[in-house]
Structures are given as C-alpha cells and as structure tokens.
Amino acid sequence: VQLQASGGGLVQAGDSLRLACAASGRTFSANAMAWFRQAPGKEREFVAAMRWNAGNVGKHYAESVKGRFTMSRDNAENTVYLQMNHLKPEDTGVYYCGAVLRVRPIVSSLWSTTLYDVWGQGTQVTVSS
Numbered sequence: 061v062q063l064q065a066s067g068g069g070l071v072q073a074g075d076s077l078r079l080a081c082a083a084s085g086r087t088f089s090a091n092a093m094a095w096f097r098q099a100p101g102k103e104r105e106f107v108a109a110m111r112w113n114a115g116n117v118g119k120h121y122a123e124s125v126k127g128r129f130t131m132s133r134d135n136a137e138n139t140v141y142l143q144m145n146h147l148k149p150e151d152t153g154v155y156y157c158g159a160v161l162r163v164r165p166i167v168s169s170l171w172s173t174t175l176y177d178v179w180g181q182g183t184q185v186t187v188s189s
Contacts, residue, residue, distance in 0.1 A: 061085040061178050065157050068183030071147055075187070079142040081157030081180055092160040094170060095131065095142045097153035097185070104156065106171030108142060113164060120170055124150070147187045154182040 067079040079095065094109035108131040111118045119131055130143045140157065158176030169175050 061159065061161065063157050063159060063178055063180035065155065065180035065183040068155060068185045070186045070188065073148055073187055073189050075147050076143070076145045077147065077185060079144065079155055079157075079183060079185075081140045081142075083138040083159065090159040090161055091164045092170060092175075093133070093140050094158050094160075094176065095155055096158060096173060097151075097155045098182075099153040102153075104173055107155070109170040110140065111165060111167065111170060118167065120167060122171075144185070147185075149187045149189045152185060152187050154184050156180055156182045 062084050064082045065079060067077060069077060071077055092109055092111040095107040096104045097107050098104040106122050107125055108129055109120045110131055110133060121129060128144065128146045131140065133140045144151065157180040159178045160175055161177045165175055
C-alpha cells in the first residue's frame with residue numbers, strides 16, 4: 061500500500077485548500093486514516109482523523125482546526141480529503157497522511173504518529189498573512 065498526498069500550495073490567510081491522499085496497491089482497507097502536519101523546527105502534530113469501527117465512522121479534529129477543516133473519504137477512489145477553510149499562517153507546514161492497517165485503534169491513540177503503518181510523502185501548505 062502506498063499513499064500519495066497532493067493539493068498543497070501557497071495561499072493567503074482566509075483562503076481554502078483541499079488536500080487529497082490517494083491509496084494505491086493491494087485492496088486498501090484501513091481502520092483509520094489521518095492527517096498530520098509539521099512546521100519547520102517542530103514535531104509532527106495531529107490535525108484530523110477518521111476511524112472506522114463496526115460500520116461506523118468517527119471523525120476527530122485537533123482543537124486548532126475544529127470548525128475550519130473537514131476530513132472525508134471517497135471509497136470508490138480510495139482517497140481521503142482534507143478540506144481546509146479560513147486558513148491561517150499558523151496552518152503552514154508539510155501535511156502528511158497516514159493509515160492504520162494492522163490494529164483497530166482506540167480514539168485516544170489517533171494523535172500518536174507511532175500508530176500509523178503507512179505514510180504519504182507530504183504536501184507543502186504555506187499560508188501568507
């Protein structure tokens with residue numbers, strides 16, 4: 061399984077972007093997928109996640125992006141998206157998508173990078189003030 065992230069760019073504060081994370085390879089079935097971001101000189105931080113459990117889908121967001129970012133999935137395309145609205149300069153960073161394949165994670169583990177089995181290569185988002 062490989063993940064390919066795309067959709068980043070240079071925008072102004074208040075603008076929107078939609079990131080995409082496409083999965084390829086063998087039949088893809090993740091238990092959870094997430095977006096993280098990493099600003100220069102900082103650790104990778106959790107942004108948003110979707111978790112599938114017993115036919116239900118749960119979405120979880122970092123406090124800093126709640127109400128502005130929305131994560132979704134297109135099953136037919138094996139792609140997850142991150143719609144980012146009202147972007148702020150502090151949203152700047154490289155955005156990575158990750159997938160959990162081997163375990164069914166509990167919610168409190170979703171914001172740990174060590175949970176994820178596969179990562180995409182990252183896409184740069186730069187928000188100017």
